[in-house]
Amino acid sequence: MTKADTKPKPEAPTSDIGHRTSKGKPAGPTLSVEKKGSYVYWFAFKDAEGVEQTSLPARFKGKSTELDLEPLGEKYSEAKLFVMNKTTGNLAISDYPASKETKDVDLPTDDFQYVRTVRLRVVAEDGKPVESAIVRITDGMSTKMTAVVTPADEGVATFQNVASGEMTVKVEAEGLRKTLDSDIEVPEKRAIPNYEQDVRVAGDVNTLPIKPKAAKGEAAERRGGGLSMILQTLAGLIVLALIIAIVVIWLKAKGVTAKSALQGLGVETPGGATAQTQPGAQQAPAIDPNVCQFCGQRKDANGRCACSITPGAAPVSTPTAAAAATGPRLVGSQGVYAGHVFEITSASMVIGREADNPIALPNDGTASRRHATITQSSDGCSIRDEGSSNGTFVNGARVTEQALSPGDEIQIGGTKFRFEV
Numbered sequence: 001m002t003k004a005d006t007k008p009k010p011e012a013p014t015s016d017i018g019h020r021t022s023k024g025k026p027a028g029p030t031l032s033v034e035k036k037g038s039y040v041y042w043f044a045f046k047d048a049e050g051v052e053q054t055s056l057p058a059r060f061k062g063k064s065t066e067l068d069l070e071p072l073g074e075k076y077s078e079a080k081l082f083v084m085n086k087t088t089g090n091l092a093i094s095d096y097p098a099s100k101e102t103k104d105v106d107l108p109t110d111d112f113q114y115v116r117t118v119r120l121r122v123v124a125e126d127g128k129p130v131e132s133a134i135v136r137i138t139d140g141m142s143t144k145m146t147a148v149v150t151p152a153d154e155g156v157a158t159f160q161n162v163a164s165g166e167m168t169v170k171v172e173a174e175g176l177r178k179t180l181d182s183d184i185e186v187p188e189k190r191a192i193p194n195y196e197q198d199v200r201v202a203g204d205v206n207t208l209p210i211k212p213k214a215a216k217g218e219a220a221e222r223r224g225g226g227l228s229m230i231l232q233t234l235a236g237l238i239v240l241a242l243i244i245a246i247v248v249i250w251l252k253a254k255g256v257t258a259k260s261a262l263q264g265l266g267v268e269t270p271g272g273a274t275a276q277t278q279p280g281a282q283q284a285p286a287i288d289p290n291v292c293q294f295c296g297q298r299k300d301a302n303g304r305c306a307c308s309i310t311p312g313a314a315p316v317s318t319p320t321a322a323a324a325a326t327g328p329r330l331v332g333s334q335g336v337y338a339g340h341v342f343e344i345t346s347a348s349m350v351i352g353r354e355a356d357n358p359i360a361l362p363n364d365g366t367a368s369r370r371h372a373t374i375t376q377s378s379d380g381c382s383i384r385d386e387g388s389s390n391g392t393f394v395n396g397a398r399v400t401e402q403a404l405s406p407g408d409e410i411q412i413g414g415t416k417f418r419f420e421v
Contacts, residue, residue: 028066028067028068028069028102029066029067029069029102029103029104029105030064030065030066030067030104030105031060031064031065031066031067031081031083031104031105031107032063032064032104032105032106032107033063033064033083033107033109034063034107034108034109035063035085035109036062036063037061037062037085037086037087038059038060038061038085038086038087039059039060039061039065039083039084039085039086040057040058040059040083040084040086041057041058041060041065041067041081041082041083041084042054042055042056042057042058042081042082043055043071043072043079043080043081043082043096044079044080044082045072045076045077045078045079045080045096046076046077046078046079047073047075047076048073048074048075048076050077053071053076055071055072056071067081067102067105069102076098077098079095079096079097079098080093080094080095080096081093081094081095081096081105082161083107083112084116085112088112088188088189088190088193089115089116089190089192089193089194090112090113090114090115090164090188091112091114091115091116091161092107092111092112092113092114093114093161094107094111113140113141113163113164113165113188114161114162114163114164115161115162115163115164115186115190115193115194115195116160116161116193116194117158117159117160117193117194117195118137118158118159118160118162118186118194118195118196118197119156119157119158119159119194119195119196119197120135120137120147120156120157120159120169120184120196120197120198120199121154121155121156121157121196121197121198121199122135122149122155122156122157122171122173122198122199122201123155123198123199123200123201123207124200124201124202124203124205124207125180125200125201125202126207128207128208128209128210129154129155129156129207129208129210130149130155130171130173130201130205130206130207130208131151131155131205131206131207131208132149132150132151132173132174132206133148133149133155133157133171133172133173133176133205134146134147134148134149134171134172134173135147135148135149135157135169135170135171135172135199136169136170136171136172137159137162137167137168137169137170138167138168139159139162139163139164139165139167139186140162140163140164140165140166140167140186141163141165143162143163145159145162147159151208154208154210155208162186162195163186164186164187164188165185165186166183166184166185166186167183167184167185167186168182168183168184169181169182169183169184169199170182171199171201173201173203173205173206174205174206174389175203175204175205175206175368175387175389176201176202176203176205177201177202177203177204178201178202178203179199179201180199180200180201180202181197181198181199181200184197184199204368204369204370204387204388204389206389327343327344327345327421328343328344328376328381328419328420328421329341329342329343329344329419329420329421330342330344330359330374330410330417330418330419330420331417331418331420332415332416332417333409333416333417333418334415334416335364335413335414335415335416336361336363336364336413336414336415337361337363337364337415337417338415342359342417344374344376344381346358346376347375347376347377348373348374348375348376349373349374349375349376350370350371350372350373350386351367351371351372351373351374351412352367352368352369352370352371352372352386352388353365353367353368353369353371353413354369354370357370359374361412361413361415364412364413364414364415365413365414366390366413366414367388367390367412367413367414367415368386368387368388368389368390368413370386370388371385371386371388371392371412371413372384372385372386372388372392372412373386374404379403380403380404380405381403381404381419381421382401382402382403382404383399383401383402383404383410384400384401385399385400385401390413392410392411392412393410393411394408394409394410394411395408395409396409396411404419405419406419406420406421407419407420
C-alpha cells in the first residue's frame with residue numbers, strides 16, 4: 001500500500017438543505033404538528049428574480065412529514081409556510097428561513113388560528129346587498145386588511161388568511177351612516193372550513209335588486225319544505241277531484257243538470273234569465289262607480305277625483321287636488337305625484353321616500369329616503385339636496401342648494417313639482 005493509499009479521504013460535502021439519510025441521499029427538513037390528522041402545506045415566496053410564487057399544495061397524514069423544498073429553487077426570499085388542518089379548516093402560517101438556512105418546523109395546535117377565507121356580505125337594513133363599498137377589517141392578530149366590493153361581487157367582501165378571534169369591521173359606501181355590525185367574533189371551531197357573515201349597515205346606500213342569500217342549511221330546508229308542499233298540494237287536488245266526481249254522479253242519478261242547479265241558485269246562464277223584462281222596456285245604462293259623474297275623471301283609491309266634488313257637498317281641498325291655497329306649496333305636475341299639493345307650513349320640511357317625512361313620497365322608488373329639505377325664512381324659500389342618490393333638480397339643473405322663485409320646476413326622483421306662492 002502506497003502513502004497515497006493510506007492518506008485519509010476527505011469527507012463528503014454536506015448538503016445545503018437538511019441532512020443525509022443512511023444511504024447518503026439528502027433529506028429535507030421535517031414538519032411536525034402536535035395533533036395527528038390530515039394536513040396540506042404549501043409555500044408562498046419570491047424567486048431569484050423577485051417574482052412572487054406559490055408552490056403546489058402537498059398532503060400528508062399523521063404528525064410529521066419531510067418538507068419538499070425543491071419548488072423553492074436554489075435561491076428564494078420572504079418565504080412563508082402555510083399548513084392547513086383539513087378536518088377543522090384552520091390554518092397555521094410561519095415565516096420560513098431564506099436559502100441555505102432551512103430548518104425543521106414544529107407547529108403547536110395554538111398556531112392553527114387562521115381562517116383561509118372570510119366572506120363578509122354587506123347588506124342594508126332591508127337585507128339587500130350593497131352595490132359598491134370598501135370594507136376594512138382588523139383581525140384577531142391586529143392585522144389590517146381591505147377589500148373592494150363591486151356590483152359583480154353581490155355585496156360580498158372576501159379576505160384570506162384571517163386570524164380568528166375578535167374582528168372589527170368598517171364599511172365605507174355612498175350614503176352610509178353607520179356600520180351596525182362593527183364587531184364580529186370569528187370562531188376557531190366552525191361547521192365549515194371558511195367563515196361567512198352578514199354585515200348590516202344603516203343609511204341611504206345603493207343596493208342590488210336581488211333577494212338575500214339563504215344559508216346552506218336554510219336552503220336545504222327550503223328545498224325539502226318545497227317538495228313537501230308540492231306533494232300536499234297534489235294530494236289535495238286528487239281528493240278534490242274525487243269529491244267532484246262523486247257529486248256529479250249523485251246529481252246525474254237524481255236527474256239534476258248543472259244548468260238547472262245554477263239557475264236554482266239564481267245564477268244567470270246562456271239562454272236563460274233570473275228575471276223577465278217587459279217588452280219595450282229600455283235597460284238603464286251602467287254607471288261606473290270609479291268615474292266621477294261631474295268631471296269624468298277616474299277616482300283615486302280614496303274615492304276622490306281631480307275636482308274633489310261629491311254630490312251635495314262643497315269642494316274639499318286634499319293632497320291629491322290642485323286646489324287653490326295660500327302660502328308656498330309644491331304642486332305635482334308630472335310623475336307619480338302629479339296633481340298632489342304639498343303645503344310648506346314650517347320653517348324646514350324634509351322631502352323623501354320615508355313615510356314619516358313632512359313631505360313623504362313613499363310611492364316613488366327613485367326618491368331617496370331623505371332626498372331634500374325645503375326651508376322657509378323671511379327672505380323666501382330655498383331647497384337643499386341631502387346627498388340623494390339621483391340628485392335634486394331645479395329648472396332642469398342639478399343643484400346642491402338653490403333659492404326658489406314662483407314657477408320654478410323642481411324634480412325629486414321621478415316626480416316634477418311646480419313651486420307656487
